[in-house]
Amino acid sequence: xxNELHDLFKSMINAKGTRGVINHKRFISRIRAGNxxxxxxxxxxxxxxxxxxxxxxxxxxxxxxxxxxxxxLQSKDYGKDL
Numbered sequence: 001x002x003n004e005l006h007d008l009f010k011s012m013i014n015a016k017g018t019r020g021v022i023n024h025k026r027f028i029s030r031i032r033a034g035n036x037x038x039x040x041x042x043x044x045x046x047x048x049x050x051x052x053x054x055x056x057x058x059x060x061x062x063x064x065x066x067x068x069x070x071x072x073l074q075s076k077d078y079g080k081d082l
Contacts, residue, residue, distance in 0.1 A: 002057055004027045005027070
């Protein structure tokens with residue numbers, strides 16, 4: 001999810017002019033795949049979306065951090081500089 005959000009922001013920043021066209025379909029499809037609540041054409045409140053998005057980003061960052069720590073602990077060089 002974090003990658004799709006990054007790509008969306010990057011395309012908005014790199015858009016030429018004050019009005020640009022961005023391809024949001026990948027971002028929307030990721031949202032629909034990530035949460036069954038948004039996998040329909042019903043109206044949803046913005047606070048439901050932002051709450052889900054913040055939780056999703058938090059989980060992504062936490063998983064990446066745990067992966068990093070696991071790799072660091074498994075590293076042969078870990079502890080030599082202590």
